[in-house]
Amino acid sequence: MLKILKYSFYDLMRSRWSYVYFAFYFLLGIVLLFLNNDLSKAVITLMNVIIVLVPLIGTIFGVMYYYNNKEFTELLLAQPLKRSSIFLGQYLGVAISLSMSLILGLGIPFVFYGLFESSAIWDFSLLIITGTFLTLIFTALAFNIALSNENKIKGFGYAILLWLFLAIIYDGLFLMTLIMFEDYPLDKLSLIGTMLNPIDLSRTLILLKLDISALLGYTGAVFKQFFGTSFGLIVSFIMLSVWVLLPVSRIIFKSKKKDF
């Protein structure tokens, strides 16, 4: 698996898109930090960008990489390699190179800004960790979609729909449910609802870490009580890990049964 991982990673590191993605975060980091001069505002803006963009890029890149490398995958399948190592290697290659672009692209401007002396280092670390989790999650989901759909256009369509659902539609439905049942106690429901969507979960985690939960009213207080504690933090990270592990195990399962 490590050999496949190495080659996919090098292959992607050489592609123009990794640099574009890196450059985007790099410029964003520089602009936000050096033109704004307010670190916590910069982190919030970055959060808003990361929460939407990381899943989108993860899904599109994942699907694109799978379809583009289809013939090559077939060449690998005829070699004495296990199927699970081929697909896990490719998945990790994509996910790790995307994460690298994110970590380096944001990390370098922050380091120059003087991250290590500032108190924002924990906020920043959380931002990077959730960003990496989101990359791992959405690349895995993208591989799942691509493995299940022979048709490229369909695969892309489902991938975009998935992103649209989790990034936008889910929130809308969630909000509507909350409004419809506003007469009932909703704290438990909204906690569970947040847990079930990795994007919402990441957003809540960062917002609460930034101590602006007062803006969220009563629910904010409930959330703060839960996510603010180390128990809540651990549960959230477990949930994010589950979100990685489930699609990854389906990649292994699905790839073993697929015909090429």
Added chain:
Amino acid sequence: MVIIENLHKKFGKNQVLSGVDLTINEGGIFAVLGPNGSGKTTLIKSVLGMVIPNKGNITVLGENIKKNSEYRHKIDYLPQIANFPSNLKVKELIKMIKDLRKPTTEDKRLIELFKIESFLDKKLGQLSGGTKQKVNLVLTFMFDSPLIILDEPTTGLDPISLIRLKDLIKAEKAKGKTILITSHIMSFVEEVSDEIVFILEGKIYFKGSIQELKTKTQQPDFEHAIASILSDNHA
């Protein structure tokens, strides 16, 4: 060498292989023939473990291939369509495949044989179809495995490379290897193969030498013998 028992494969509603029984003995060149869509590639891919059969058993060199990947160390496979990662250089691809399988020095001789030295530093995306096929052939023949599977090896090759390929195949056979070929070029098949296997509608229709096929169909030449099978079966 290869034993296939009662192999069934369905893609959706499309029954491609329905009960193939085939034994391929060690040594010699076997051509797998059949009309388009008869299941030749599916059969070959089943042997390679790329297609997972619905039913049936395949044994390669005494090993059952189910849930096994080690047996592929003993197979060299030439895929039908050579499409490699386009931003990889030819020599990097060769190095990579060697790294994934095992070290070999045979590639130098093959690169010389097919005259692709000048392409080694080019990216695979820039190569013509024929040159890609030559790279494909180098990748296949550089490992000295006892079983060689070639899916349409002649695609895109110029006449001189075709002659070199035939010589190469004959040389491999002389080493006692078993070679499975699919091709639509009948003259090529007639020239190189010892035995042919004809697949029709997912079953083995005929297995034997070309001479036996001519006798069976009462046709004077190979091409007409094949054509007569096809027209008799309305395929």
